[in-house]
Amino acid sequence: MSAESPPNPRPRSGPRRDEAARLAVLHAADDLLAENGFGALTIEAIARRAGVAKQTIYRWWPSKVEILIDTLIEDSGKQLPIPAGEPTVASIRAYLRDFADFLSTDPAGKVLLVLLAQAQHDEATAESFHKRYLGPRREAELDMMVRGITGGGISPRVDPEVALDTLLGPLVYRALIGAAIPASLVDALVDEVLGASA
């Protein structure tokens, strides 16, 4: 399914996977999405752009959606790390601001929105996207909230699930309807949900 999970890592003979081809595909997919939108993102176009044979794509990815999930996992891991350690209101606010910028500005944010969209159209996308990206990320965010509450940085009143929905939902919603996400919105949400910044 993904480049990240070779299920049997026993040594084989023969040529190994061509890392250059893998990267070329990921970048080609990213670029095409950014330039022409999901509608123009065909396997043939990716192959053409990446200078790669179609079969090389089909050999490693079951669908173009999995390619996008791969790029999203790599990119959001790098550009949108979830605060580690014991988070404070301030660090969560910073995380949410980054998240808002990611959604409205970063090409990888476009990938997230597109995948969320495609999950509405296609059950297979929904399942894979949740299993490989949304689920783990949600887990990590919940864990962050719990650490914050346990550590005392965040009020123990808030339910972590509700808090996450309330914080993230409006940001994602505005991104989906193509509206900007002002920093003031993030601040208002944080103040309301996690307690006033006082």
Added chain:
Amino acid sequence: MSAESPPNPRPRSGPRRDEAARLAVLHAADDLLAENGFGALTIEAIARRAGVAKQTIYRWWPSKVEILIDTLIEDSGKQLPIPAGEPTVASIRAYLRDFADFLSTDPAGKVLLVLLAQAQHDEATAESFHKRYLGPRREAELDMMVRGITGGGISPRVDPEVALDTLLGPLVYRALIGAAIPASLVDALVDEVLGASA
């Protein structure tokens, strides 16, 4: 563009638009979407299911997205009326509960999500969906909030735009990720944004 706007209502010779065909197309689109998802929703399939020629569809709708917008406008107008008159916290709470049910249960709610999704893939969809559905609806909702504030039912502190994003965002977000929308979430949001239910 849509069935609702015959620009020249002058009497003409020859047969007028076949209302039965129009409804057959709308229902066929709805049914196919509900049964097999957006991926199976092709113009050819709609024509087949509706017992109508492809050209009849293209004559009246520029794309399958416009068909869905037509059905959504009709359905959400009926099943999700925006509170008229001078709204109270209670009536807004009721509206939001209906909205949550619409999103998670009603086939027409599926249409809304699908259109929101398709708007991420296709600029033309985004434009039309905003102009014909999202924009007017947002206007009406804003108007409702303003009426509530002016009338005194709602605290004048809340910014209507922020309030709407904060109320609707989490509901839409949970619907998009396939999660249920508990009534308690709606209540928590209303309490937080519009003041305690007191």
Added chain:
Amino acid sequence: MSAESPPNPRPRSGPRRDEAARLAVLHAADDLLAENGFGALTIEAIARRAGVAKQTIYRWWPSKVEILIDTLIEDSGKQLPIPAGEPTVASIRAYLRDFADFLSTDPAGKVLLVLLAQAQHDEATAESFHKRYLGPRREAELDMMVRGITGGGISPRVDPEVALDTLLGPLVYRALIGAAIPASLVDALVDEVLGASA
């Protein structure tokens, strides 16, 4: 299967088959075969050359072989008519000379050889080629022989089947191995099989 057999000739609405496209396909196939051989005769190449969509070919022909059979039927009907009326040794000799030239010189003769070849590779080709071309032609040739014997122009001693194999076999064989077919060979065969030219 072929352009020649519309099984239900009831009047229909809608556009009829595009004769220009049909001819473009037949000529493109002929030309490509003559220029680059059967190996280069792909459906995609025919479509490209004919300026026609692939689907237009698949709509009317189940395989490239049927295209070639169509061209062969048209061409050999025109350029290689079987002597009508009451044939004489002389008219049969003339027919065989024409046949020899057809095989060694005419592009349509190349089509015949290629189909005979492809029939060795593919059972479906064999069946269709026999049913649509070889069989009817053999029948007509047998009929010609019988008319000659009945009419007295040909010795009643000869078995028509054996005579045909003996006359045609060597010509086809030499064509297949790429050897020229001297007129003297035709004459020798005719003399031997149908009696001296006396």
Added chain:
Amino acid sequence: MSAESPPNPRPRSGPRRDEAARLAVLHAADDLLAENGFGALTIEAIARRAGVAKQTIYRWWPSKVEILIDTLIEDSGKQLPIPAGEPTVASIRAYLRDFADFLSTDPAGKVLLVLLAQAQHDEATAESFHKRYLGPRREAELDMMVRGITGGGISPRVDPEVALDTLLGPLVYRALIGAAIPASLVDALVDEVLGASA
């Protein structure tokens, strides 16, 4: 080109050609041809069936046609020896009967027909097939005819070239069109060409 001609027999290190693999390839090719026809005879299928790597095939044969020529040379050498010594009408008749059986019954006869067919499609096949099989065989058959004439067993009137075409052509032709080859046809041909059996 073929297994039979290692051009530089200088001593080398390393393992020599694997005879088992060579035979596995030849048999796999034969079997696949017999079972599924030339259309199913792909290098990949041969490799699969023979339990051999593709590269092992490409190392020793430039094309699948050469594999078939190798099998044909081995098989027809064994099962269809050309009469040695001073041939008589009777021994030639026997040879032709064997040839007819070979064409219509023997799997190796199928190989001959398939190669003759493929030579129509592909110039390279034609050249190799003539140089490696048809040419030498024709030479040997001509030599046989000449020995028969010189030795007095065959009438000096007959032109050996014409005689061969007349004798072999009808047999090959009937095999190609999928018709049986009755012994009576062979007899009739021999009688006519080489003089009555009287």
Added chain:
DNA sequence: TTGTAAGCGAGACGGTACGTCCGGTCTTCAT
């Protein structure tokens, strides 16, 4: 005895063509 130069199974790679599906345009006929 050990280096080294093949042969070998395995299979990834850039390609081409396959036959199918659908998009959007068009043409024809009947109403």
Added chain:
DNA sequence: ATGAAGACCGGACGTACCGTCTCGCTTACAA
């Protein structure tokens, strides 16, 4: 003029093989 039917061009789909290549293993001669 409209609607049903459907032919048409275009182009992406996912698959099968092509012929080339690289890998790591295994021989078996030559030093």
